[in-house]
Amino acid sequence: MACTLTAHSAAHNTALPPCILLPGWSMGSAVFTPLLPLLRTQFQLYVADYQQLPPTLDALADALAQAMQGISQPATLLGWSLGGNLALALAQRQPQRVRQLCLLHTNPSFRVRDDAISPWPCAMAPGVLDNFTRNCTQSPAATLKVFDRLQAQGAADPKAANPAPWRRQGQAWTAADLVQGLAYLDAVDQRPLLAQLPMPQLWLWAEQDALVPASAAAAVARLAPTSSHIKLPGASHFSLASHAQAIATAVMTPPPVSTSAPPLKNKIAQGFSQAASSYNDNARIQRWTAEQLLAQVPPGHAGQLYLDIGCGTGRHSQQLAAKAPVLALDLAEGMVRHAHAHYPALPCAVADAEQLPLPNASVDGIFSSLAVQWCADPAALLREWQRVLRPGGQVWLSTLLTGSLREIHQTFASIDQHQHANHFFTAAAWQQWAAATGLNLRHCSTSDRADHYPDLRSLLLSLKSIGANTVVSAQRPGLLGKHRWQQLVAQFEAWRSSAGLPLSYHIAFFTLVKP
Numbered sequence: 001m002a003c004t005l006t007a008h009s010a011a012h013n014t015a016l017p018p019c020i021l022l023p024g025w026s027m028g029s030a031v032f033t034p035l036l037p038l039l040r041t042q043f044q045l046y047v048a049d050y051q052q053l054p055p056t057l058d059a060l061a062d063a064l065a066q067a068m069q070g071i072s073q074p075a076t077l078l079g080w081s082l083g084g085n086l087a088l089a090l091a092q093r094q095p096q097r098v099r100q101l102c103l104l105h106t107n108p109s110f111r112v113r114d115d116a117i118s119p120w121p122c123a124m125a126p127g128v129l130d131n132f133t134r135n136c137t138q139s140p141a142a143t144l145k146v147f148d149r150l151q152a153q154g155a156a157d158p159k160a161a162n163p164a165p166w167r168r169q170g171q172a173w174t175a176a177d178l179v180q181g182l183a184y185l186d187a188v189d190q191r192p193l194l195a196q197l198p199m200p201q202l203w204l205w206a207e208q209d210a211l212v213p214a215s216a217a218a219a220v221a222r223l224a225p226t227s228s229h230i231k232l233p234g235a236s237h238f239s240l241a242s243h244a245q246a247i248a249t250a251v252m253t254p255p256p257v258s259t260s261a262p263p264l265k266n267k268i269a270q271g272f273s274q275a276a277s278s279y280n281d282n283a284r285i286q287r288w289t290a291e292q293l294l295a296q297v298p299p300g301h302a303g304q305l306y307l308d309i310g311c312g313t314g315r316h317s318q319q320l321a322a323k324a325p326v327l328a329l330d331l332a333e334g335m336v337r338h339a340h341a342h343y344p345a346l347p348c349a350v351a352d353a354e355q356l357p358l359p360n361a362s363v364d365g366i367f368s369s370l371a372v373q374w375c376a377d378p379a380a381l382l383r384e385w386q387r388v389l390r391p392g393g394q395v396w397l398s399t400l401l402t403g404s405l406r407e408i409h410q411t412f413a414s415i416d417q418h419q420h421a422n423h424f425f426t427a428a429a430w431q432q433w434a435a436a437t438g439l440n441l442r443h444c445s446t447s448d449r450a451d452h453y454p455d456l457r458s459l460l461l462s463l464k465s466i467g468a469n470t471v472v473s474a475q476r477p478g479l480l481g482k483h484r485w486q487q488l489v490a491q492f493e494a495w496r497s498s499a500g501l502p503l504s505y506h507i508a509f510f511t512l513v514k515p
Contacts, residue, residue: 002054002063008036008045017099018071019043019251022064023050024081024105025181026144027163028170031080034241038248043076048083049171053180057188061089065097074099074379074436078251080240081105081212082181088190091197095425096379096432102202102251105237107212108190108220120191122216129186133179140175148238154208156234160242194224198377201227204250206235206243265331265352268374272312273334275465279313282465285449285505290316290369293398293509296443297367300324304364307388309353310371314339314346320367321346327363329353331374354381358388366395370507373400373424382437386514395439395512400424401446403506407495411488427508434512443511452500456492459501 005020006029019039021032029047039045048067054060064086068075076099079087084106091098111129113120136143148164155161173181194201201224205214217229230250232243240247272279280287294316300306304324308317311328312335320326328348330336339348351357353368354375366385375381385395402424431441453459495502 001067002050002052002060003067004049004051005046005067006049008040008047016042016044018073018075019045020064020068020071020075020077021045021047022077022079022083022086023048024079024083025185026147026173026178027080027167028173030169031163031166031240033166033169034244035078035248038244039251042252046071046075050181051171051174051177053177053184055180057085057089057184058093060086060184061093064090065094068097072436076100076102076251078102078104079106081237082185085184085188085190088193088197091199092190092193094429095198096429096436098199100200100202101197102204104204104247105206105209105212105239106203107216108188108194108223110185110188110212113189113191120219122213122219124211129182133182133186136175136178136182140178143178150210151238152236153210155236155238155242156208157242161236161238163238166241191223194220194227197224202250203227203229204247205229205231206237206239207231207233208235209237211237269332271464272330272332276313276332276334276338278465279335279338280315282462283312285451285507286312286370287315288449289398289505289507292447293367293369293396294319296509296511297323297365297396300364305362306365306367307356307358307363309351309356309366309368309385310374311335311339311348314343314348316367316369317346317348318343324365326367329356354384356384356388360387361390363388364390364393366393366397368396369398370400372397378425378430379433379436382433382439382512386437386439389514391514393514394442395510397510397512399430399508399510401506401508402426404504406504407492407502411491411495424506430508430510434510439512439514441510442513443509445509447507447509448504449507450502450504452497452502454500456489456501459492459503462503 021035023029023031029049032047036045048064050060054063074097077087077090079085079102084103087101087103088108091101107123109120109123112123112125132143148162151163152158152161203217203220205217206212207214214231217231221227221229232239232246235243297320300323302325306320306324306326308320308326308328311317311330314328317326317328317339326346328339328346329351331350331352333350336348336350339346353371354377366389372378372381404424427444427446431444434441451462453462492501
């Protein structure tokens with residue numbers, strides 16, 4: 001197996017939240033020995049070892065996910081160096097498994113990138129990794145000695161910064177694994193990923209790191225504005241022994257509440273408010289989806305209360321009200337005003353789906369169609385819904401899945417590295433979040449739909465006309481120049497069918513029940 005986990009918790013206390021420690025290149029689980037007694041009072045600890053590495057880092061992340069099958073709660077991932085890249089890969093592929101990322105001396109791109117769109121100078125110079133790979137192939141032992149000197153370089157305490165004793169305590173990496181690990185470092189470029197991850201990110205940098213420059217902190221902070229950063233004074237790349245207490249304290253400190261979330265929510269709300277008057281005429285996929293979801297809602301009775309979360313213009317709230325009394329809620333004030341103007345008898349209010357202004361166990365059903373993909377923390381969202389539901393209460397939910405808007409993602413990716421459309425989660429991720437929250441899955445189905453447009457300008461304007469043009473990303477590109485716009489139009493034509501240019505939606509329908 002490419003990745004194995006060994007438990008190191010005191011008495012295997014399963015009441016504590018899990019924390020998984022991921023070592024870097026050429027090192028095994030013994031490297032975390034100085035941290036274990038400091039962390040085990042707060043976490044159920046698991047330490048990873050690697051062997052027979054697969055061809056890609058994503059495949060190693062899948063192996064890690066397989067090793068985590070017996071861990072029921074989302075875990076804090078503490079990844080050192082290459083272990084941090086493995087943590088990021090898992091967080092991208094299975095975000096529901098990750099509570100927090102703690103990335104120690106990790107670089108989202110270990111090699112310099114000189115692309116004109118997004119240059120990345122805070123990394124190893126060209127040729128360094130190539131030389132490492134060539135030397136490692138010829139003489140692994142000599143290469144590891146050079147690597148150890150680099151890891152300790154600049155340390156205030158050179159003896160504590162020497163990784164060699166910790167490497168000797170574990171199983172040695174094979175020559176093939178050493179070369180494969182260097183291939184991971186050479187290929188990895190996780191810069192576009194940082195703004196997309198929903199969980200907190202804590203980055204720890206070594207002031208004297210000769211392998212991952214601490215100057216990368218500012219660049220990472222620009223890519224992930226909600227991330228937290230700590231610089232370890234006097235630390236070299238190997239700081240697990242010399243700075244164990246500082247690292248443990250940082251990992252055990254609860255992540256700060258994001259200060260960027262409210263502005264982002266305001267931006268999302270503003271976009272939908274501005275689209276209130278044009279929404280019904282343009283939201284064809286949204287209307288079809290809501291109608292399909294409404295058909296799954298059974299009739300209630302006068303003594304019950306249903307919520308419509310993300311009610312929009314109120315059109316489907318009014319139809320839901322024919323089944324049971326409804327309170328319609330939306331983050332966008334303009335949408336709520338529109339609903340109140342057109343359906344005066346419909347109770348409606350401005351509210352955040354993740355912080356409902358309702359007491360515990362106060363509602364019998366929650367209806368939400370194509371709204372939750374705008375929420376920053378799906379697990380927290382479902383915990384909040386579980387809180388307000390009465391026992392036996394149900395959730396009828398539709399959301400967009402991975403694969404939606406693929407035409408935009410793939411075509412824009414051919415001209416720049418910016419995020420031009422939002423990314424979505426898998427159906428499996430939503431099911432795991434629901435299970436972790438205590439909501440039972442009663443129904444799950446998916447459907448693929450597409451809308452068609454005569455040209456690219458009409459396609460993009462359609463998103464704006466329904467308020468769905470806000471991109472949850474740290475990097476927002478400026479206006480496209482004439483040449484790049486023409487290039488984009490030409491490349492989008494490859495998607496054209498007899499019906500026009502498509503915009504695809506991969507939609508999931510869930511029914512969840514609170515026991």
